[in-house]
Amino acid sequence: MSAKKKRNHIRQAKMSDAKEILRLIRYWAEKGKLLPRGLNDIYERLRDFVVYESASGKILGIVSLAVIWENLGEVRSLVVAEDAQSKGIGKALVRHCVKTAKTVGIKHLFALTYVPEFFAKLGFKETDKQELPQKIWGDCVRCYKFPDCDETAVSIWLDDESA
Numbered sequence: 491m492s493a494k495k496k497r498n499h500i501r502q503a504k505m506s507d508a509k510e511i512l513r514l515i516r517y518w519a520e521k522g523k524l525l526p527r528g529l530n531d532i533y534e535r536l537r538d539f540v541v542y543e544s545a546s547g548k549i550l551g552i553v554s555l556a557v558i559w560e561n562l563g564e565v566r567s568l569v570v571a572e573d574a575q576s577k578g579i580g581k582a583l584v585r586h587c588v589k590t591a592k593t594v595g596i597k598h599l600f601a602l603t604y605v606p607e608f609f610a611k612l613g614f615k616e617t618d619k620q621e622l623p624q625k626i627w628g629d630c631v632r633c634y635k636f637p638d639c640d641e642t643a644v645s646i647w648l649d650d651e652s653a
C-alpha cells in the first residue's frame with residue numbers, strides 16, 4: 491500500500507515549532523510589521539498557535555488566536571514567510587482563526603495591525619480601540635508603544651451573516 495501523500499495544511503503548533511515561530515515573528519518584527527514576542531511568551535501561548543506547513547514539512551506561516559475576554563478574541567502574530575506570500579496562506583490562517591473562534595463561542599474577533607486592507611478582504615472593519623477596553627487595559631498598557639499605538643484596530647462580529 492502506498493504511503494499517504496502529504497499536502498500543505500494548517501495544524502496545531504507543537505513544542506518543536508517554537509523556535510521557528512520565534513524566527514518568523516522576529517524577522518517581521520525587526521522590519522516593524524508586528525510586535526516582537528519572546529520565546530517564553532511563545533511557549534506559554536503555544537496552544538494558541540497554529541502553523542501552515544508545506545507538503546515537505548516547512549513552516550510557511552503562523553498565527554495565534556488569543557482569548558481576551560468573554561466573547562472577545564484576538565488574531566495575533568500573523569506572519570507568512572517572505573517567499574511564500576501572495577499565495578493565500580495569510581487568508582487561510584485568518585479563516586482558520588475565524589472557524590476556531592466560532593467553535594469556542596467567540597463573538598467579536600479583532601486584530602491590531604499595519605495591514606488593515608488585508609483584513610478588510612476577510613470582512614474585518616476598522617474599529618475604534620475604545621471598543622476594546624479589555625485589550626487596552628490588559629495588554630496594551632504593558633506595551634512599550636502605549637499610549638502612542640500606531641496600529642489600526644480591525645474587527646469582525648462572528649454572528650454576522652457575512653462572517
Ligand SMILES: CC(C)(COP(=O)(O)OP(=O)(O)OC[C@H]1O[C@@H](n2cnc3c(N)ncnc32)[C@H](O)[C@@H]1OP(=O)(O)O)[C@@H](O)C(=O)NCCC(=O)NCCS
Pocket residue numbers: 518523524567568569570571574575576577578579580581582601602603604605607608611
Ligand atoms: C500580511 C500577510 C500576513 C498576508 O499574507 P499573504 O499570505 O501574503 O496574503 P494572501 O495571499 O492570503 O492575501 C490575501 C489577500 O490580501 C491581499 N493582501 C495581502 N497582503 C496585503 C497587504 N499588505 N496589504 C493589502 N492587501 C494585502 C492580497 O492581495 C489578497 O487579495 P485577493 O484575495 O484579492 O487576491 C503577509 O504579507 C505577512 O506576513 N506580512 C508581514 C507580517 C505582517 O504584516 N503581519 C500582519 C500582522 S497583523
